[in-house]
Amino acid sequence: MAARVLLRRFSRKPIYDDYEPELPKADTPVPSPASHTIPQASGPESSLISPSATSETSTTVTSSRRGPTPTDRLAVQIGKARMFLYHYATKSEDAVNSTIDKAFHLEKSFTETVASLAPSRESGEKLMPGLVYVLVAGMAGSIVTRNRNILLRATVPLALGIGAGWALIPVTMTNVSDLTWKYESKFPVVADAHLRTRESIQRGWRFAKVHADLGKTYVDDTVSTARDTVEDWVKKGK
Template sequence: MAAAVGVSRGPVYAEETSTSSSSKKLPIYSSPVEPVTLAEVRGPLEEQVGSARRYVVDSTRHASDALRGQISKWIGVEQAVESKVSSLIPADEPLTPGLLYVGVATLAGSVFTRYRSFPIRILTPPLLLVGSLNYFLPKTSHNLADYYLEVEQRRLPPQVRDAREWTNEKWNALVGETRQGLQSAKRQTSSIVDQSLSRVEQNTGLKVGGGGGTAAAASPSSDAKKLV
């Protein structure tokens, strides 16, 4: 009975095995490969290096922009100064000899007044500079004076203009008084000379007056020529 049961179970087991093996079929194509995903992992050193590099790049860019701005500003200032200088210097007045004379006169004033008193030593070179500039370069001096007045009206306070006008008035008054004193001294000197000459003529009989002396001096030579 036990043998029969064993025989009956054997074929059943073999049939099930054959059925399962026949149901599994191999695929024709290989199965697709799953995509590989890479995860970016940064360390602390990489973060520090990146931040330092970005800081250096930003600092370099800002410094380059600032340098370009300063260069552009200086170029603009240079062009403005050049145009202003060309407008102040007239074309018909060369600077080559006149400017040299002005410098020599200013240096001579500082050299000659080296051992003088303090006010003379300080005031003489500027006065010689202004005087020589007005004498050797009159048009340039006039343009510089106009430019100074323009700058004074725009930039300086009104007190400076008032002080300059007061100084000019005092200077003009002093110059006028000096001229009047010189003219009066000249008239007095000429009158004294005329009186002295008239007294010499009265005492000696010689005509040493203005036109008489010349005529008297010229007449003998003419008479001599006639006699010859």
């Protein structure tokens, strides 16, 4: 009886099998998350994952592996074309605005320059009759030298016009001279030539003035001497 009890005790199978899971080998490929070979976990956590989330995950993984679609590439190219057109339109607009600004500044500078040439009200100088007289003087010079050589025909009317301008409208001529000198200062060669020409003209004018004064004095002395001589003759004749 005791031997039978012992045989039953040793013949019973254990409740838990002595099972040791085999580890995967190093060369065995790892299945992807979207593969159906991975067994799903059976437990309270696996019941929380919905089939829609699983399908979205598999779709995302598939699209990331597949790359951009033709629609995506077309959208990228359209975006590049729009940016190129935008930059080109911006540059064109800036160029047009810059050109218009330059034109406005040029017009403003021209009007201010012309207005600065006019005489002030305090001077009492009027342009209209003075300019007419200057024009008449220039025309008279061209008429006088119409049968002369080309050098006289080019210089005499200009000289008469400038002389009439300095005599009739001196304030306006001063403004014109200052403006001319302002532009000539930008070119040193022209400015030096102008200075030398003006100095030579001034020296010639002073020389002519001195000789005119000497001639006037000589004439006055001669006339006075002749008058005294005539008076002496008249007195002696009496």
